[in-house]
Amino acid sequence: MNVSETLSEVKNYIDGKFERNGQNSMDVLSPLDGSKISSIPLSTIQDVDSAVQAAKKAFPSWSDMTFKERVQIFFRYRTLLEKNMEELTELVQLENGKTYGEAKAEVEKSMELCEFAVSIPQIITNEVQEVSKGVECRIERKPLGVVASITPFNFPNMVPHWTLPNALVLGNTMVMKPSELVPLSTVRMAELLKEAGLPDGVFNIVNGGKEVVEAICDHEDIKAVSFVGSTKVAKIVYKRATSNLKRCVALGGAKNHLLVLPDANPEMTASNVVASMSGCAGQRCMAASVMVGVDKVQHIIDRMVEEAKTIIPGENLGSVITKEAKERIEGYIAEAEKNGAKILLDGRNATVKGKEGGYYVGPTIIDYVTTDMSVAREEIFGPVISILRAKDLDEAIEIENGSNYGNAAAVFTQSGGLAKQVMERASAGMIGVNIGVPVPREPFSFGGWNESKFGVGDITGRSSIEFWTQNKKTTIKWNPEAKTNWMS
Structure with a gap:
């Protein structure tokens, strides 16, 4: 064929x-x-x-x-x-x-x-x-x-x-x-x-x-x-x-939470989080959907935005699956904005020259999301990440544990002790340490x-x-x- x-x-x-x-x-x-x-x-x-x-x-x-x-x-x-x-x-x-x-x-x-x-x-x-x-x-x-x-x-x-x-x-x-x-x-x-x-x-x-x-x-x-x-x-x-x-x-x-601590390596964290949320246009059950920023992580968020700007629909970002999926994803973004979240990077209304009939959503980063918002709780299945803020690791883990889902969770830190806390306390079947998509390889199971x-x-x-x-x-x-x- x-x-x-x-x-x-x-x-x-x-x-x-x-x-x-x-x-x-x-x-x-x-x-x-x-x-x-x-x-x-x-x-x-x-x-x-x-x-x-x-x-x-x-x-x-x-x-x-x-x-x-x-x-x-x-x-x-x-x-x-x-x-x-x-x-x-x-x-x-x-x-x-x-x-x-x-x-x-x-x-x-x-x-x-x-x-x-x-x-x-x-x-x-x-x-x-x-x-x-x-x-x-x-x-x-x-x-x-x-x-x-x-x-x-x-x-x-x-x-x-x-x-x-x-x-x-x-x-x-x-x-x-x-x-x-x-x-x-x-x-x-x-x-x-x-x-x-x-x-x-x-x-x-x-x-x-x-x-x-x-x-x-x-x-x-x-x-x-x-x-x-x-x-x-x-x-x-x-x-x-x-x-x-x-x-x-x-x-x-899934609603996978990536916990980012202040001591995380900024470059590695930003690139990993953005790749996790945008890879396969976010249409994977291992995609980063929520980032929980612990304490002072604004410098990492700023770097994430710059990293995400290099992801271009039709070039290094694929389409979403249907017109209905595109409309649903963009609806989540609009709802978050209406409810007071801040859109740091907006991927709505993306088009690709020569493929105007395709279904594209650009990378989207939404900050100051609260746990009651739909973008914090529901699976969006698109290249969108919501940022929640936590004062310490205990609060961040509490946010992760509050999700109905439990596919994956990850922590970004240079502290083995703090990483171990997340490994032990996160309510998810697959855990990553400084890895945005913690998919086990064979013979380990998914x-x-x-x-x-x-x-x-x-x-x-x-x-x-x-x-x-x-x-x-x-x-x-x-x-x-x-x-x-x-x-x-």
């Missing part, structure tokens, strides 16, 4: 074939300029069932393969990701609006996720022990069966790889529902997986909206569901999936706390192995002459 060729329509991928059954459709627009780039089918319950039946049929032979046979496919697939790097990068840019560097980094992270998946056989060797004379107990990890992954718009290549490689290497088969806003990357993934040798039916794609999500949560043959998206929808998916007796891990939104995650365990790394498998315990006795004891 050549990215320069407009994709007239996206099709579902079921049992190794792309198909469309005459459903209603929805246009897919590029946020770069607002142009139509494709359309997707608004699939039905019947389409979901077709995908599940294909995955169910493929499961016995796929799960019966050895780990070595399964990982060989993902070795080849990882190589194909690298071989097709430019094309995959362009796809992410086209459908999501990221800059070239951000899109390429996303594909590189997908490769890293595959590298972890192919290491899984070295991690989960079975446990065996002679628990009594002549009696052996064994624990083996077994796949669940058909599983599902519902993925978001903000990382169309990377987030599917949070679940796909691990779940499949562990022996499951999968139905994936990508965001209806960014379906193109997932299509290409399916093609590359088939080229790598993945058997038909092991991986299936069903496009669409709410009806597809509900059908996944309700289908009796789907054993586990992963979800990444807003907290509002994550709650709904988690409740619906678990009420149907499925495993579920659902990652929601996942937040509070209303940023619902379910047990994390979605990546070692923790994901627990989610995608179940333990089979076997007790064996062969020797009838063994000494009689309590196990006999």
Whole structure:
């Protein structure tokens, strides 16, 4: 497939074939300029069932393969990701609006996720022990069966790889529902997986909206569901999936607090905070959303403003995903200004020459925000940071702890003792010290706390192995002459 060729329509991928059954459709627009780039089918319950039946049929032979046979496919697939790097990068840019560097980094992270998946056989060797004379107990990890992954718009290549490689290497088969806003990357993934040798039916794609999500949560043959998206929808998916007796891990939104102390390195802090709030146009659950300035940090704020002025929409700042997203983000800025906050840098009404139909918001820094304002409490999901002031570290931590979310928090300081206080007391699943985007790398897992995650365990790394498998315990006795004891 050549990215320069407009994709007239996206099709579902079921049992190794792309198909469309005459459903209603929805246009897919590029946020770069607002142009139509494709359309997707608004699939039905019947389409979901077709995908599940294909995955169910493929499961016995796929799960019966050895780990070595399964990982060989993902070795080849990882190589194909690298071989097709430019094309995959362009796809992410086209459908999501990221800059070239951000899109390429996303594909590189997908490769890293595959590298972890192919290491899984070295991690989960079975446990065996002679628990009594002549009696052996064994624990083996077994796949669940058909599983599902519902993925978001903000990382169309990377987030599917949070679940796909691990779940499949562990022996499951999968139905994936990508965001209806960014379906193109997932299509290409399916093609590359088939080229790598993945058997038909092991991986299936069903496009669409709410009806597809509900059908996944309700289908009796789907054993586990992963979800990444807003907290509002994550709650709904988690409740619906678990009420149907499925495993579920659902990652929601975030309101990440960066605590900046007076002794922080000004240059490093300013560049890190601004990069965190503006990277991927702020459309990531690890973005800096609130800066809590502790005591005398005006010199750092001034430097942040100057740093942010070098970030230009259409050059080193990508678009937001839709026109509605742009309007919502700018509405938050207007509301903060109306309620008395001071706009230090205003990114509203941004346009890019030659792409006037695109959806751009410039970097925005809002000072003198109070905890009751919407910009301090709600996820904006744009290149916007709100600055709150605290008299000391205790007050700053209290502000952070007051958030309903708990994805990430960070502290900027040169004091190990103060950093340790934040590490111990911040109510978040991922903590950074002098790092604006504290994303763990493999094999460490990704996942937040509070209303940023619902379910047990994390979605990546070692923790994901627990989610995608179940333990089979076997007790064996062969020797009838063994000494009689309590196990006999």
